[in-house]
Amino acid sequence: MELIEAIMTRSSAARLIEPGPGPEQLALMLEAAGRAPDHGRLKPWRLRVLDRAGRTGFLDALVEARRRRAPQATEEQLRAERDKNLRAPLLVVVGCVVQRDHPKVPEVEQILAAGAATQNLILSAHALGYATMWKTGPAAYDPAVKASVGLQADDHIVAIVHIGTREAREG
Structure with missing residues (x-):
């Protein structure tokens, strides 16, 4: 697939x-x-x-973050928080570890370099025949959620990329 074609035909897939x-x-x-553009060759993305099988700790952290944000959340709502992150065959959490005092x-x-890395990930998935969805949400800013994927509280989650095959009924 040519680059322009990949850019012009890619779209997010909900299912x-x-x-x-x-x-x-x-x-x-x-x-x-x-291979994302990266001023200073810092490679800030993670x-x-x-x-x-490997997302149990991440899912637990998402549910607990939701419980902290919304103490009135029902068990059904908490289960939905977990389940929506179980649908895709694969998740790639893109973090950014910033060197704050870089001269x-x-x-x-x-942070933009980490975003560019995310775009490269998404476009390459599309070129290989897979669909994606770039998500974040309030949990991406939660220190415990960050810790569940090896990040520190002052690092950033810039994307939770869901990857799989687009469900046929989606269109």
């Missing part, structure tokens, strides 16, 4: 099903993400891959 990318395809997608590269440029 993602199996299959997800295999190990070789995932490795290619992660390598493409790492890519945490979560397959279905040449301001914080915003480092």
Whole structure:
């Protein structure tokens, strides 16, 4: 797939099903993400891959973050918080570890580099025949959610990329 075609035909998919990318395809997608423009070659992005079996701690952190934000949330609402992050075969949480006192590269440029890495990940998934959805939400700012994917409280989650096959009924 040519680059312009990939950009022009890519769209977010609300419903993602199996299959997800295999190990070789995932490795290619992660390598493409790492080719993002990056002033100062700081590579501020952190890519945490979560397959279905490996996302328990992340899901628990999301549910607890929701419980803290909304103490009145019902068990059904908390279950929905968990379930919506179980649908896609694969999640890639894109974090950004900023060097705040860097003499040449301001914080915003480092965060933008992580965003560019996310775009490369999404476009490469599309070029390989997969669909994606870039999500964040209030939980992305929660220190416990960040910790569940190896980030510090002052780091950033810039994307939770859901990856899989677009469900046919979606269109």
